[in-house]
Amino acid sequence: MVEKDEAQEPENALERLPPLLATTLSGADAQSKLEARARRDAQMRGVASIEAMRAAIKDASRHLPALAAIPRLGKLDAAAFRRKAAEGLPFLIPGLAARWPLAALTPETLRERFPALPVRARVGDYVNTAFAPDRAMQDMSMRDYLDLAASGAEELPPYLGNLELRELNRYCHWPAYFDKPGPPRFWLGPAGTVTPLHADYDDNIFVQIWGSKRIFLAPPHHDVFLYPKEANALLFGSPFDPEAPDYERFPLARQAALLELTVQAGDLLYVPAGWYHQVRSLTFSLSSNRWSRTRPMLLDTAQRGGGTPPYASR
Secondary structure, three states: OOOHHHHOOOOOHHHHOOOOOOOOOOHHHHHHHHHHHHHHHHHHHOEOOHHHHHHHHHHHHOOOOOOOOOOEOOOOOHHHHHHHHOOOOOEEEOOOOOOOHHHHOOHHHHHHHOOOOEEEEEOOOOOOOOOOOOOOEEEEEHHHHHHHHHHOOOOOOOEEEEEOOHHHHOOOOOOOOOOOEOOOEEEEEOOOOEEEEEEEOOOEEEEEEEOOEEEEEEOHHHHHHOOOEEEEOOEEEOOOOOOOOOOOOOHHHHHOOOEEEEEOOOOEEEEOOOOEEEEEEOOOEEEEEEEEOOOOHHHHHHHHOOOOOOOEOO
């Protein structure tokens, strides 16, 4: 347990945030940067290329059984989790994080213990610019963010998304499900905050800590119906909104197999690599997730089946 005094942040803590990009790269420079990142990402995951890995994920997903609903499972140890995750389908473990110390805290606790914690808020129209390099962000303290969120001054509630907050992670007890997990990322905001439809090409464990969220999911090979656009080699965004479907603009989306579920406080959701998902807060909400930094489990299963798949490093 972390003592209150240890968790306090100095008043100049905003200096810890990395600088915001002042300009957006374009043309050859931007493409070169994306290609260099893709090579680093492939090396980290032990694959020949991220492009080949994506293609293998989509090919494997064509052979998965259709889901009528997201399965709800009992608590799993690491070996059982990996066996289940290797099937390539999402599943929910209700209540896994219900006893995490972070689950017992409140927004007021954050205000009291971490008033000067540096955060970066998504502001303005962060939905329609979700995958743009120049999405509007604003640096502030945790106290100022909570004040802004409570004011209701913004049409779209400001959102703390995808932040590595080590101070909060001290109150989490992550299961050892991934061999090489990335750092925990935190998501905090009132009802109405949203992350639009997108796919990450890494396995993902998502934990709902406070409140509830509505999540839509679609399998990787249904990207052909979702009009995706590449943000980087591991992230593709879709302009289709399953909560307000516009089939005149996106007629192919009628064919996408979209699943809907609500995650409650304490739930853990496994999102396999390449699955499209959209997330909306139904209440004031705190969530955290971790992405695996190894080859997706579905592809490890395929590799064990024989032969050398095109995504394997050589």
